[in-house]
Amino acid sequence: MPIHACWGGTRVVKEFNLVIIGGGPAGMAAALEAYALGIKDIAILERDDSLGGILKQCIHNGFGLHVFKEELTGPEYALRFSEKIKDTDITVLLNTMVINAEKNKTLYAVNPDFGFMTIKAKAVILAMGCRERSRGALRIPGANVAGIFTAGTAQRFVNMEGILPGTKAVILGSGDIGLIMARRMTLEGIKVLGVYEIMDYPGGLTRNIVQCLDDFNIPLHLSTTIVKIHGIGRVTGVTTAKVDKNMIPIKGTEEYVECDTLLLSVGLIPENELTEQMGVGMYQVTGGAYVDQDLETDTEGIFACGNVLHVHDLVDYVTMEGQKAARSAKAYIDESMEQKKTKPEIKVVPGNGLRYVLPQHIYLKDNDEKIRVFFRSKARYKDVLVRALINNEVIAKKKVIRLIPSEMESVEIKASDLYIKTDNGINLKDLVIEVEQ
Amino acid sequence: MNYDICIIGAGVVGSLIARQLSKYKVKIAVIERNVDVSMDATGANSGIVHSGYDAKIGTKKARFNVEGCNMMPALCEDLSVKCKMIGSFVLAFDKDDEKVLQQLYDNGIKNGVTGMAIVDRDFILQKEPYVNPLVTKALYAKNAGIVSPYKLNIAAMDNAIMNGVMFLRETKVTGIEKKDGLFHIAVDVTGDICSMSKIDPIKEEDRTDITAKIIINCAGAHADEISHMAGDDSFKIIPRRGEYILFDKTEGSRINTVLFQTPTEKGKGILVTPTVDGNLMIGPDATLAQDKDDKCTNSDNLDYVYKTATQSYTGLNMKKSITVFAGIRATPSTSDFIIEESSKCKNFINVAGIESPGLTASPAIAVYVEGIVRSLMEMKEKAKDEYTMTVKHDKPFSEMTNEEKEKACSSDELCRKIICRCETVSEKEIVAAIYSPCGARTVDGVKKRTRAGMGRCQGGFCSPHVMRILSEHTGIPVNRIAKANANSCMLGRYSRG
Ligand SMILES: Cc1cc2nc3c(=O)[nH]c(=O)nc-3n(C[C@H](O)[C@H](O)[C@H](O)COP(=O)(O)OP(=O)(O)OC[C@H]3O[C@@H](n4cnc5c(N)ncnc54)[C@H](O)[C@@H]3O)c2cc1C
Ligand SMILES: Cc1cc2nc3c(=O)[nH]c(=O)nc-3n(C[C@H](O)[C@H](O)[C@H](O)COP(=O)(O)OP(=O)(O)OC[C@H]3O[C@@H](n4cnc5c(N)ncnc54)[C@H](O)[C@@H]3O)c2cc1C
Numbered sequence: 001m002p003i004h005a006c007w008g009g010t011r012v013v014k015e016f017n018l019v020i021i022g023g024g025p026a027g028m029a030a031a032l033e034a035y036a037l038g039i040k041d042i043a044i045l046e047r048d049d050s051l052g053g054i055l056k057q058c059i060h061n062g063f064g065l066h067v068f069k070e071e072l073t074g075p076e077y078a079l080r081f082s083e084k085i086k087d088t089d090i091t092v093l094l095n096t097m098v099i100n101a102e103k104n105k106t107l108y109a110v111n112p113d114f115g116f117m118t119i120k121a122k123a124v125i126l127a128m129g130c131r132e133r134s135r136g137a138l139r140i141p142g143a144n145v146a147g148i149f150t151a152g153t154a155q156r157f158v159n160m161e162g163i164l165p166g167t168k169a170v171i172l173g174s175g176d177i178g179l180i181m182a183r184r185m186t187l188e189g190i191k192v193l194g195v196y197e198i199m200d201y202p203g204g205l206t207r208n209i210v211q212c213l214d215d216f217n218i219p220l221h222l223s224t225t226i227v228k229i230h231g232i233g234r235v236t237g238v239t240t241a242k243v244d245k246n247m248i249p250i251k252g253t254e255e256y257v258e259c260d261t262l263l264l265s266v267g268l269i270p271e272n273e274l275t276e277q278m279g280v281g282m283y284q285v286t287g288g289a290y291v292d293q294d295l296e297t298d299t300e301g302i303f304a305c306g307n308v309l310h311v312h313d314l315v316d317y318v319t320m321e322g323q324k325a326a327r328s329a330k331a332y333i334d335e336s337m338e339q340k341k342t343k344p345e346i347k348v349v350p351g352n353g354l355r356y357v358l359p360q361h362i363y364l365k366d367n368d369e370k371i372r373v374f375f376r377s378k379a380r381y382k383d384v385l386v387r388a389l390i391n392n393e394v395i396a397k398k399k400v401i402r403l404i405p406s407e408m409e410s411v412e413i414k415a416s417d418l419y420i421k422t423d424n425g426i427n428l429k430d431l432v433i434e435v436e437q
Numbered sequence: 438m439n440y441d442i443c444i445i446g447a448g449v450v451g452s453l454i455a456r457q458l459s460k461y462k463v464k465i466a467v468i469e470r471n472v473d474v475s476m477d478a479t480g481a482n483s484g485i486v487h488s489g490y491d492a493k494i495g496t497k498k499a500r501f502n503v504e505g506c507n508m509m510p511a512l513c514e515d516l517s518v519k520c521k522m523i524g525s526f527v528l529a530f531d532k533d534d535e536k537v538l539q540q541l542y543d544n545g546i547k548n549g550v551t552g553m554a555i556v557d558r559d560f561i562l563q564k565e566p567y568v569n570p571l572v573t574k575a576l577y578a579k580n581a582g583i584v585s586p587y588k589l590n591i592a593a594m595d596n597a598i599m600n601g602v603m604f605l606r607e608t609k610v611t612g613i614e615k616k617d618g619l620f621h622i623a624v625d626v627t628g629d630i631c632s633m634s635k636i637d638p639i640k641e642e643d644r645t646d647i648t649a650k651i652i653i654n655c656a657g658a659h660a661d662e663i664s665h666m667a668g669d670d671s672f673k674i675i676p677r678r679g680e681y682i683l684f685d686k687t688e689g690s691r692i693n694t695v696l697f698q699t700p701t702e703k704g705k706g707i708l709v710t711p712t713v714d715g716n717l718m719i720g721p722d723a724t725l726a727q728d729k730d731d732k733c734t735n736s737d738n739l740d741y742v743y744k745t746a747t748q749s750y751t752g753l754n755m756k757k758s759i760t761v762f763a764g765i766r767a768t769p770s771t772s773d774f775i776i777e778e779s780s781k782c783k784n785f786i787n788v789a790g791i792e793s794p795g796l797t798a799s800p801a802i803a804v805y806v807e808g809i810v811r812s813l814m815e816m817k818e819k820a821k822d823e824y825t826m827t828v829k830h831d832k833p834f835s836e837m838t839n840e841e842k843e844k845a846c847s848s849d850e851l852c853r854k855i856i857c858r859c860e861t862v863s864e865k866e867i868v869a870a871i872y873s874p875c876g877a878r879t880v881d882g883v884k885k886r887t888r889a890g891m892g893r894c895q896g897g898f899c900s901p902h903v904m905r906i907l908s909e910h911t912g913i914p915v916n917r918i919a920k921a922n923a924n925s926c927m928l929g930r931y932s933r934g
Binding site for chain 1: 756758761763842852855858893898915919924
C-alpha cells in the first residue's frame with residue numbers, strides 16, 4: 001500500500017494537489033481518472049479499513065452492467081477499481097476519518113498510524129456517500145426496543161460479521177437495500193413476513209422486486225405503513241395500517257404482525273456534515289451540494305460526486321460522476337477552468353412532474369459543450385416526453401418509456417442552444433426540465 | 438451479605454444519596470433492577486434546572502427545588518458534568534398569560550428565587566429570534582439552566598463506587614421483612630449481563646441473604662410498592678408519561694434559552710430547549726400511563742407535542758428530528774415530595790414521589806436525607822484521604838481543540854480510532870466508559886456515557902463497532918450484547934461457524 005514514508009514527527013501536515021474524501025466507487029473512479037489525466041500527488045482518505053464503500057457489503061449481483069457490460073457483485077466491482085489503484089502512486093490513507101474541514105480546503109483527519117493530521121489540498125472531491133435514515137428520523141412511535149435495524153446495518157451484521165439479526169422479520173420501506181435483505185435473510189433461514197411501503201409504488205428497482213420478493217413469495221404491501229412498534233426489551237410485533245392519499249393512516253385498517261426484527265429501508269441521506277462545515281451551499285431536495293455542470297460546488301475547487309451529491313440507484317452512474325469530477329478538478333488545478341466561469345450562470349429548475357435536477361446551475365463557457373442534466377420524477381409516468389425549456393422554447397426532448405421516482409434519468413443539452421436562446425448569455429432565463437403535459 | 442444501608446433504586450436521587458453517604462464509614466449497597474443507572478425517569482426527562490418559581494409555597498418541592506438549583510452548578514463542576522445556566526423564559530401571548538406571569542413571579546419571590554424579571558417582546562426576540570413574534574411578555578429567570586440528567590446520575594454513582602459503595606445491578610427487590618430490628622431484603626436476579634462480564638462481575642454472595650439496618654426507598658415510580666413491602670401504604674404513585682422529540686445539533690444552535698409556555702388549567706404547555714450537548718428538544722406532554730414501565734411513544738401525543746411547540750417557536754424543522762422517547766413521572770397521591778422516615782416502619786426512609794423538579798432538587802434532597810440517616814444511626818466520617826467527592830473525566834475528543842486532538846492522538850493509539858462518526862467518539866472514550874467505576878455493559882450504556890450512537894444516524898454506523906468493543910473487553914459474546922436490559926439482545930444466532 002503506497003503510504004508515504006515521509007509522514008511522522010509530531011506535527012503531521014501534508015499537502016496534496018487533489019484530495020478525495022471517501023474511497024467508495026465515486027472516490028475510486030475520481031482518483032483513477034485524475035491519475036490518468038496526469039494529476040500528481042493525489043490522496044484518497046477513507047475511514048474504513050479498505051476501499052470499496054458500501055459495495056463491500058453488497059454481495060449480490062447487479063453491479064457494472066453499464067460500465068463493464070457484465071454483472072458483478074458489489075465487492076467484485078469495487079475490486080476492479082481498488083486493484084488498479086494499487087498500480088498507481090495514489091496515496092491511499094485507510095482508517096482515516098476526516099473529522100473537520102475548512103473552506104480553504106484544509107482538512108483534519110485522524111488515522112491510527114499518524115494520529116491527528118492536517119491536510120491541505122489544491123482541489124477537493126467530496127465522495128463521502130450517504131447514511132441510512134433511522135427510526136428516529138421517521139418518528140415511528142412505540143417501544144424503544146432492540147431488534148430495529150436499518151437495512152444496511154443488518155446487511156453489515158449478516159454479510160460481514162456472520163450474525164443474524166433475529167428470526168422473524170418485517171421490513172418497512174421498499175428501498176433496494178431492504179429488498180436485497182429480504183432475500184438474503186430468507187436464504188439465511190429468517191422468516192420475512194412482508195415488506196411494507198407507504199407509497200403506492202415500490203421504492204426499489206423493479207428487478208429487485210422480482211428477484212428478491214416475488215421469487216421468494218414475500219408479500220409487498222403498498223400504501224401501508226407501520227404505526228406502532230411493540231415489545232419489552234426486544235421487538236415483539238408491529239402494528240401496520242393502510243394510508244390514504246395524503247399518507248395519513250386510515251383508522252380501522254390496523255393489523256398486528258408478530259415479529260422479533262424490524263428492518264428499515266426508508267431512504268438514504270447524503271453524508272454532508274463536512275460539506276456544510278466547509279460552508280458549501282446545499283440543495284434542499286437532494287440533500288447534497290449545489291453544483292454546476294462540472295460538479296463544482298459554489299466553493300471553488302471543491303467538487304462532489306456519488307451518493308454524497310445525490311442518492312444513486314446504479315453504481316455505474318456513480319463511477320461516471322466520479323470520473324467527471326476528476327476531469328473538472330484537473331481543469332481547476334491547471335487553472336484552465338475558473339476564468340471561463342466568469343459569466344453569470346443559468347439556473348436549472350425542475351418543472352412539471354420532476355422532483356429534482358442536477359446540475360442546478362450551468363455556466364456558459366464552451367459553445368460546443370454538451371451538458372447532461374440528470375433528474376428524478378415525483379410520480380410514475382408511462383410513455384412521456386421530458387423536455388428542456390428556456391425562454392419558453394424547447395431546446396431538447398427525450399421520450400421516456402417508464403419514468404419512475406426510483407430510477408434516475410437524464411437529458412442532454414447543447415450549450416450552443418443555451419447561447420442562442422439567451423442572446424449569448426445576455427438575456428438570462430431559467431432552464432426548466434419538465435414532463436410534457 | 439450484611440449492609441448498614443441499602444438504597445433501593447439507582448436513579449439520580451438514589452445515586453446522589455449513595456454518594457453523599459459514601460463519605461461515612463458504613464457499608465452501603467445500592468440495589469437496582471436494571472442493568473444500569475438512569476434507565477427510568479432520570480434517563481428520560483427535560484433536563485431542566487428549574488429556578489423554582491413554580492412550586493407551591495411551603496412545600497418540600499419548593500424548598501428543595503430552590504436549594505437544589507443553587508447547588509447544581511458547583512456539584513456538576515465537582516462531578517465533571519455539563520450544566521449550563523442559560524436562563525429560561527415563560528412566554529406570554531395575551532393579557533391572561535401575562536397575569537399568570539405576575540403570579541409566577543410573586544410565587545418565585547416567596548420561594549426565595551432570585552434573578553427573575555418580567556421582560557418585554559424586544560428583549561425576548563433579541564435573545565430568541567425564533568420565538569413566535571406574537572409574544573407579548575415573558576418571565577425571565579436567570580437562575581435556570583440545563584444539565585445532562587443521565588450524566589449526573591452516572592457520575593454520582595461513579596463517585597459512590599469510588600468510595601466503596603456496592604452497586605448491585607440487575608437485582609430487583611421483591612420483598613422486605615423486618616426481624617429483630619434488621620431488614621431482610623429478598624431480591625430477584627433480572628439478568629446475567631453483569632455476572633457474565635469479566636470486569637467487576639457481580640458476586641452472588643453480595644446479593645444473597647441481604648440484610649440492612651436502614652433502607653432508603655428511591656424506587657421512583659415503584660416507590661409505593663417498595664413502601665408497601667415495608668408495611669407503609671400511606672401514598673400511591675401515579676405514573677404519568679411525557680413524550681419528546683429530539684432534533685439534530687444543527688437545530689440546537691438557533692436557540693439559547695429554555696422556552697416554557699404559560700401554564701393554564703389545561704396543562705403546563707410544551708417546552709422548547711437546547712440540550713447541554715447542543716441538540717434541540719421539545720416536549721413533554723402528560724398522559725396517564727397504563728403501566729409504570731410503559732415508555733412507548735404514541736403518534737397522537739407526538740403530533741400534539743409538535744403542534745403545541747410550534748405555537749411558541751417558529752424554528753422547528755421536522756426533517757431534522759433524530760429520535761423520539763418517553764419518560765414516566767412518579768406523581769405522588771400526596772402531591773408533594775415524600776422525604777421522611779416512614780411513620781409505619783422505623784429505619785425505613787421514603788424518598789418518593791420525586792417528580793419534576795426532582796432532578797433539580799436531587800442535590801438538596803441528598804443532603805437532607807444524609808441528615809435523616811445521621812439522626813437514625815451513628816456514622817463516623819472517613820479520613821479526608823479515604824474518600825473523594827469529585828470525579829475527573831478526560832475531555833471528550835469532540836470537544837478538544839485541534840491542538841488538543843493532536844496531542845491526544847500522539848500519545849494514545851485508541852484516540853486515533855473514531856468509532857462514532859456523527860459525534861466523533863474515539864475508541865478510547867468507549868473503553869474508558871466500560872472500565873469506569875460504574876462501567877457501561879450495554880450499547881445504551883456506552884451511548885449515555887460517550888454519546889456514541891446519539892447522533893443523527895442513531896447508531897447505524899457505530900453499533901456493530903460498539904458491540905465488538907463491549908464484547909472484547911467484557912468477555913460477553915457479541916450475540917449476547919444487549920441494547921438495554923438482558924431481554925434486549927441486539928442480535929440472534931451466528932449464521933456460520
Ligand atoms: C445496499 C445497496 C444495494 C445497491 N445495489 C445496487 C445494485 O445492485 N447495482 C448497482 O449498480 N448499484 C447498487 N447500489 C447503488 C451504488 O452501489 C451506490 O450508489 C454507490 O456505491 C455509491 O457510491 P459512493 O462512492 O458515492 O458512496 P459509498 O460507497 O458510500 O462510499 C463513500 C465512502 O466514503 C467514506 N467516507 C465518508 N465520510 C468520510 C470521512 N469523513 N472521512 C473518510 N472517509 C469517509 C465511507 O467510508 C465510504 O467508504 C446499491 C446501493 C446500496 C446501498
Ligand atoms: C417527563 C419528565 C420530565 C421531567 N423534567 C424534569 C426537569 O426538567 N427538571 C427536573 O428537575 N426534573 C424533571 N423531571 C423529574 C426528574 O426526572 C425526576 O424527579 C428524577 O429523575 C427522579 O429520580 P429518581 O432517582 O427518584 O427516579 P428514577 O430515575 O426513576 O429511579 C428509580 C430507580 O428505581 C429502580 N427500581 C424501581 N423498583 C425497583 C425494585 N423493585 N428493585 C430495584 N430497583 C427498583 C428503577 O429501576 C429506577 O432505576 C421530569 C420527569 C419526567 C418523567
